[in-house]
Amino acid sequence: MRRTRRNVKMSDVALAANVSPSTVSLYLRRPHSVSQKAGTAIAGAIDRLGYVPNLMAGGLAAARSRVVGVVVPSMRNAFFADTVSAMQSILSGHGFQVMFGNTDYDADAELQLVRANLSWSPSAMVLTGLHHSPQTRDLLRNADCPVVEMWELGEDPIDHAVGFSHHEAGRAAARHLLRKGRQKLAFLGARMQEDRRAMKRAEGFAAEAATQGVTAEIINHIKPASTEAAAALLSSALSKDPGLDGVAASNDTLALGLLFECSRRGIAVPNDLSVIGFGDLEFAAFSNPSLTTIRPFGDVIGQEIAQLILDIVEGEGRSRTAINTGFVIVERGSA
Amino acid sequence: MRRTRRNVKMSDVALAANVSPSTVSLYLRRPHSVSQKAGTAIAGAIDRLGYVPNLMAGGLAAARSRVVGVVVPSMRNAFFADTVSAMQSILSGHGFQVMFGNTDYDADAELQLVRANLSWSPSAMVLTGLHHSPQTRDLLRNADCPVVEMWELGEDPIDHAVGFSHHEAGRAAARHLLRKGRQKLAFLGARMQEDRRAMKRAEGFAAEAATQGVTAEIINHIKPASTEAAAALLSSALSKDPGLDGVAASNDTLALGLLFECSRRGIAVPNDLSVIGFGDLEFAAFSNPSLTTIRPFGDVIGQEIAQLILDIVEGEGRSRTAINTGFVIVERGSA
């Protein structure tokens, strides 16, 4: 840590530019509300002095900061990494910064992160999913900023929601398998006790199967997706129904594990067993057979959220309370 | 955006607890420096009133915030997602928050992000790599906080560095192929004009080959890794040297694309051609053949950085200026 060369502040810039501090402040916020002459003088002083605004002071005075708090289960998850990256790129172009936190699917961690973010009087809060502890909801309902729940659409959002229906995604997976003539279905999931959205897909899957008179078992593995999880789930499913001919996995990582496990066991995909994943990870196209999966639009979610926030914060027009970004089935070799 | 129920502040808590504001402040920062009685009264008031500290006011007064600014090329990249997640988990346990930005390998974007982060008087700044624009370096050198450059070790760090030598990683890849009896080598890279670390691996690769009397061509594709990039690179490499029998890819995504392309062309891996990647992505083990690759330790980098920052900021002891997290070769089927 280097010596503190006392920070140059706005009043120093004002001095150097021969204007008052408030003119500098105004220039910084609305350059066009200041005379050409003052403007160039200020701009000159700013970079001659290497002035860096103190956003804490600004935020304190304005009772609001240009920070957007983002809380996701895990940045290691490509879904959220996509969304947050897309959001960050757009927001930073408008002078907003992203403060982020991982909950690791822990409700208490979520509460702490929300609390921490709110301490910065953010311009907006972005959370993942519609399911939060009552305390968290309370905090957010009383927060003096827009709240966006993402990656899920459903009942009773706190404020705004951007995403899609996981129930529908589950139904779509079932319909796809059924259309392929599959009759003995199962939904295999990893860590669904924590990932409520995966659970909703599972329920949609079973519901759709039921409407067609087919029963679909839902099997959960309590640990995260991995080769071991895939092996365990496949064994379990096969023992419950040896005639199994179609499975949906709660995500592509698990689906890829299933493909791997099938090849180990000599189960032909898709002839003996159809497999459909969820997520359309980069590598879904590279597997053998390539993976049929459901593609959500993580980047679009991020873009829509950024735009929504900008509309609300900068904007005039009314903003939609729910935005459906949809999903599509990407048909490849495995189903 | 809901109605502003005027925020409860520290003085409100003080009032409710029958103590002065500064006692509350003291309690918040060092609970043990306050009498038992005052302590419980304050704690009670805090959660009865739902007090959320205003970190901007606190930071302004203290001239420092518990924010750590993190700047990475892209969160979509699993390397950085791992590192940042690991770092965030540890830091948030100590009351620090992460403010992050993606540069997309753009030096100017990096400068803007650094400037923006510094406006928050962060407790530390974390950047990716050792290569930055002179302006960025200046800003950082004069910054009144520790600076950590990560994912690379080398000459002249700004302050602290946590990572490993990419030159050495490149050498290791070459040694591995040479040890397998490969004699016609090439290093295939995507977007290396921007990813300097990949370029350093390429140089290390060529240097090591040279010491063994083997020449290794370095070929770059200016667009990001993809199936097209892999196809183009393979064609180019084969046309330069039809006898090619060993290649290193700048990352696993590209390596997987190469594997895919080889299988399309009927090139047997590893018999006709050995392939070694970099990164050890989750799916490197699932490909066919599975991918031999170099594993950096992204999560360890994050942990070490978090620890380093905590040591400097909270701590007493002297902190190391460089931490080598190393790498290992994971030998699988492709080489």
Added chain:
DNA sequence: CTGTTAGCGCGTTCAA
């Protein structure tokens, strides 16, 4: 378009 005047909510002296 510019300058003046008041705080924003809290940390940090210091004295009691």
Added chain:
DNA sequence: TTGAACGCGCTAACAG
């Protein structure tokens, strides 16, 4: 251990 005074650097009226 507690409290009073002061100011952190800036924004937001408003008056000129």
